Amino acid sequence: MLRPVPAAAGSLTPRFGVNYTPRIGWFHSWLDLAPDAVAEDLAAVASLGVDHVRIFPLWPLLQPNRTLIRPRALEDVRTVVDAAAAVGLDVVVDALQGHLSSFDFVPSWLSSWHRRNMFTDPEVVSATAELVRALAAQLADAPNLLGxxxxxxxxxxxxxxxxxxxxxxTDQARVWTATMLDAARAGSPSGMHTVANYDAAWFMDDHAFTPDQSAQLGDATVVHSWIFDGTGQRYGARSYEVAHRTEYYLELARAFSPAPQRPLWLQEVGAPRSILEESDVPWFVRSTVENSLQCPELWGITWWCSHDVSRELSDFPPLEHTLGLFDEHGRIKGAGEAFRDAISAAREAAPPAPRGRAIELPVGPQPLLHRSAAAPGGSVFEEWMRASRAGDRPTLQVVREHAHDAVAGDTRTGGAVATRAEV
Structure with missing residues (x-):
């Protein structure tokens, strides 16, 4: 269900959306859903010119016991999906929350006296997959469900x-991811179902979740790009590297794609005030959108987030109270105005020009090694930024150091293997 938004010139423009953070009660509002407040929030979001939202029902509320999936909680999710439809917004629903803004939301049947491995325990995996299937089935007939x-x-x-x-x-991570995606497909056969890994999958050498999994599993390759990952600290708030961080990350994701036209989704990007001054934010929003649009196969950009976390709530990192496009009272901020204007400009933008030369990214045996070379400050990151600054419009090319580590289905032997041709 990949449904691009038509541009004025008749070409296709990437989709724009917002990660919805409820203004009243934050995600704790799922405990006692207030549909009128949700409708007010979503109307404000729609006024920016976006076409979708991503929502986050909390896992412990949906499945408080391993064998109990609450019907009322599933109905609440459908209520929010329908409220979005009423203001013309499509919806992506996140299953398994999981982790949000420094807080973990893991059911009690996975912690302390009931501690089990959420990825490998057979009973846990089976129960989790059943939640994903039930949630997808609850929403399958919603005309505005993206997936x-x-x-x-x-x-x-x-x-x-x-x-x-x-x-x-690594093998267990692939099996777990495929199991959850299969469950989503069983519940909603026509949805666009994806996996949302944070950047350790792309940059941490010992991480079990890998770039290949993100690029091969699901219906699009998802990236979450944050400049507090070392980019802003190393290069400075208004640096070239900060302005082109998402463009680089999308090209990295494209390098691992098993198919030339696999969609790329910038599912999270935000303007952290731990790096940026408030006066830098409109520039950052505009440059992030403009440079991301230079990436072929970009499906969409979904900004983090809709509303600031209320300062009445405690123990959040300070930046979490400032990331919204609207403040905690529902007033649009400079970031929201900049995002609205960037969306409007994107509707008139020309398609991206072809990318230039490919920077090689060597990939070692499984588990994938050398990922840190692609991280901010790594040799591949540095080379790409130098080429970009010189006007080369670089892309990236993955080079396998061992043939048996090539993408699934490649049975060649001997020598290095490039997973995709230079663009």
């Missing part, structure tokens, strides 16, 4: 730097 995304950066629970990781192998 489900598996988790919000659920892969962070497996990371070696997590305080209580759920370890697994």
């Amino acid at each position: 489900l995304t598996i988790g919000n950066e659920v892969n962070q629970f497996s990371a070696s730097n997590h305080p209580d990781p759920d370890p697994l192998s």
Whole structure:
């Protein structure tokens, strides 16, 4: 169900959306959903000229016990999907929350006395897949459903730097991801179903979730791009690297694509005030959108996020109270005005010109090694930025150091293997 929005000139323009953070009660509002407040929030979001929202029902509320999926909670999700339809917005629903804005939302049947590995325990995986299927089935006939995304950066629970990781192998990560996507497809056969891994999958050498999984599984390749990953700290708030961070990341994702026209989705990008001054934000929004539009196969840009977290809520990192396009009172901010204007300009923009020379990214044996070379400050990142600054419009080319590590289905032997030709 890939439904691009027509541009004025008759060409196809990438879609624009917003990650919806409820203004009243944040995601705790799922505890006692207030449809009128949701409708007010979504009307404000729609006024920006976006065509979709991404929503985040909390996992412990949907499935408080391993064998209990609450019908009322599923109905609440449908209520929000229908409210979005009423203001002309399509919806992507995140399953398995998971992790949001520094807080974990893991059901009690996975913690303390009931601690199990969420990725490898057979009973847990089966129950989790049933939740994904039930959620998809609840929404399957909604005309404005785009699809489900598996988790919000659920892969962070497996990371070696997590305080209580759920370890697994690369093969187990692939099986878990495929199982969840199959469950989404069983519940909603026509949806665009994706997996939302955070950037450890792309940049952390020992991470079980890999770029190949993100690029091969699901109906689009999803990236979450944040300049507090070291880009802003290393290069500075108004640096060339900050302005072109998402363009680079999308080209990295495209390099792993098994098909030339696989959609790329910039599913999260925001303007963190831990890096940017408030006066930098409109520039950052405009440059991020303009440079992302230079990437072929870009399906859409979904901004984080709709509303600031209320300062009445405690223990959030300070930046979480500032990321909204609207403030906690519902007033549009400079970031919202800049995003609205960038969307309007994008409707008139010319299609991207062909990319230039390919920067090689060597990839070692499984689990994928050398990913850190692609991270901010890494050799591949640096080379791409130098070429981009010189006007080369570079792309990236993955080079396999061992033939048996090539993409699925490649049975060649011996020598290095490039997974895609130079563009």
